[in-house]
Amino acid sequence: MANCDLSAFFKIGYGLYVITTNDGKRDNGMICNTVVQVTIEPLRIAVTINKGNYTHDVVRETGRMNVNVLAESAPFAVFQNFGFRSGRDADKFEDVAFSRSENGLAVLEKDCNAVFSLTVEQYIDLGSHGMFICAVTEARTLSDAASMTYAYYHASVKPKPETKPKAKGWICPICGYIYEGEDLPPDFICPICKHPASEFQPI
Numbered sequence: 306m307a308n309c310d311l312s313a314f315f316k317i318g319y320g321l322y323v324i325t326t327n328d329g330k331r332d333n334g335m336i337c338n339t340v341v342q343v344t345i346e347p348l349r350i351a352v353t354i355n356k357g358n359y360t361h362d363v364v365r366e367t368g369r370m371n372v373n374v375l376a377e378s379a380p381f382a383v384f385q386n387f388g389f390r391s392g393r394d395a396d397k398f399e400d401v402a403f404s405r406s407e408n409g410l411a412v413l414e415k416d417c418n419a420v421f422s423l424t425v426e427q428y429i430d431l432g433s434h435g436m437f438i439c440a441v442t443e444a445r446t447l448s449d450a451a452s453m454t455y456a457y458y459h460a461s462v463k464p465k466p467e468t469k470p471k472a473k474g475w476i477c478p479i480c481g482y483i484y485e486g487e488d489l490p491p492d493f494i495c496p497i498c499k500h501p502a503s504e505f506q507p508i
């Protein structure tokens with residue numbers, strides 16, 4: 306690989322979106338960050354989707370999708386529903402309230418601030434992903450709420466893994482003796498006052 310510091314890629318800013326589709330039987334949605342307006346005259350938006358995702362196959366087949374722009378108010382449950390499982394195995398709209406745009410596809414009014422209806426003009430095969438260059442057939446503002454960015458998602462929406470602070474040592478609360486080390490053996494006895502490990506406190 307060229308001289309690439311992979312952490313530099315985390316500095317690229319993105320928004321977060323739910324791409325809604327319909328395969329003729331049911332509605333589906335997928336979380337996506339690779340959405341960008343590419344031309345103004347005519348209005349065009351590019352969306353890049355992993356070929357393994359059901360949404361990729363449905364858009365290839367139907368040539369249509371909606372881009373729902375997530376607002377900062379969207380809870381983690383929205384990401385779990387639309388981003389961590391596939392429409393091949395789950396009905397992601399089972400418990401979700403939605404309306405429809407002129408093209409008949411789902412619009413997520415509650416957690417989004419805008420929606421774009423797209424018709425595919427070109428498909429670019431990128432190997433692992435497909436890039437859809439699309440004409441905009443409808444665009445609607447839903448609210449004035451701030452758009453969710455990938456940085457906001459990481460800082461304020463995605464739950465942090467629970468990390469217990471490691472103890473640098475353990476103190477006997479009776480005599481003040483300090484045991485140095487993260488792990489106090491359960492059968493340890495204070496060498497000064499003979500109190501057991503269960504009474505020691507982490508420091």
Ligand SMILES: Cc1cc2nc3c(=O)[nH]c(=O)nc-3n(C[C@H](O)[C@H](O)[C@H](O)COP(=O)(O)O)c2cc1C
Pocket residue numbers: 321333334335336337338339353354355356357358359360361384387388389390391392393458
């Ligand atoms: C924060 C986040 C960003 C994502 N961005 C993309 C993306 O840009 N392109 C993509 O193909 N998948 C992306 N995904 C993964 C899809 O949302 C995920 O694979 C989804 O389960 C696909 O659903 P489907 O099989 O019903 O289409 C993202 C997931 C998360 C949680």
